[in-house]
Amino acid sequence: MKALQGVEGRLEWMDRPVPLCDVGQVCIKVAAAGLNRADLLQKAGLYPPPPGASDTLGLECAGVIAEVGPGSAWQVGDRVCALLAGGGMAEDVVVDARHVLPVPERLSLAEAAALPEVYATAWLNLFRLGALQPGEKVLLHAGASGVGSAAIQLCKAFGNPCWVSVGSAERLAYCESLGAQGGALRDENLDDLRDFGPFDMILDPVGGNYAALNLDLLARDGRWVNIGLMGGRKAELDLALLLGKRVQLIGSTLRNRDDQYKAELIGELRRNVWPLFDEGRLQPRLEKRFPAKDADAAFDALASNRIAGKVVLVLDETLA
The missing domain is CATH 3.40.50.720 (NAD(P)-binding Rossmann-like Domain)
Incomplete structure (x- = not known):
């Protein structure tokens, strides 16, 4: 699969093996990934991923579940978004199933990619x-x-x-x-x-x-x-x-918290926040979306400090 790396201050799409899906995990076919300032820092070599996390950029994504490991209630084909410690800017990502949220019914996958982080x-x-x-x-x-x-x-x-x-x-x-x-x-x-x-x-x-x-x-x-x-x-x-x-x-930081803490946090979001999207009381603030080939322009847009809301990188236009 293709995965976006920060290499000596520049962006580079590299070939990486498709990650294996283990017990309690799901594999997501990524439609889009949200950009965050942590991605800018990681690209610059100033914010390495926590031990054990993917070195691929991307702390949040949305897509369709392609594989389900034992012990997960998710189903292949579910539209989901996920909080990640890394790995979102790739064609596929494996994540703890407890860190995954359903995409609110009214939203596209590109919009949902702007939510979890x-x-x-x-x-x-x-x-x-x-x-x-x-x-x-x-x-x-x-x-x-x-x-x-x-x-x-x-x-x-x-x-x-x-x-x-x-x-x-x-x-x-x-x-x-x-x-x-x-x-x-x-x-x-x-x-x-x-x-x-x-x-x-x-x-x-x-x-x-x-x-x-x-x-x-x-x-x-x-x-x-x-x-x-x-x-x-x-x-x-x-x-x-x-x-x-x-x-x-x-x-406070979020990225380096342990899996159980993040699972509890995601559970609180699902109970207290996600229903407000279905009610129309919360809206994704997707300011700009860029195709994968324009990753440099997406990162430049976020770094400009002129964006109000979120920037999203679209990896699969057929899904997003």
Whole structure:
């Protein structure tokens, strides 16, 4: 099979053996795979896959089940999407059957490929780690990103007013169309966020240069969940303020969590989030789709920081 690799900063389609399907696993014929910033980092050689995971790019995909290992309730031919530690940008992928979700009835496989990673990330950090309660106020940095788009919709669905920081007025309007109350532009004055706070929770993929502001914006007993380092890995904090406000600072990653943790997380998504797609209360935010031959253009589009929502790479046009 063909599989997309990051080789010394470039993309290369390589021949790989079709993976074997073992007990408790399924093999998916991949229609499309979602792109994430982790793929950009892995391509650049900065984010290797966890031990035992495929070195093929791709943390989420959608397709049709081609083979079912013993112990799985899935059936050959089921339309599914999956959360992966790697391997999604290939013609076939084998995955723990517990990390697989049905494709919501109204959605195409290309749309479904844009769901697992961002909704798993948003749910994990807002509700499982962030312990968000109805009515609590949320600040989402990089609100127009794939995770931000999912988080805004989840906040709206579960009764949490949210605000965003974004890079342009157009992206702010996009976030407001999804349900954000408002926000501020990072190239103007993020101090304007003080007009909307204090916030009970902040979801932050930026890190370093937002750290002091986050601490200032949080309410007493606020939770600050850091999921990325786009703004640097070091910061100076007033720990007296952290203590005085009783702030919880939580570092979070998803890719390197164990299979059981991911299975429990996927189970929560299936019970609490997936029905909202069938009801039309959540929508995939597929901004651009690219054929496999244009993988470089797809990665460039995501790296441009001008995408609102998700980019998807289509591997099989007959399915997607």
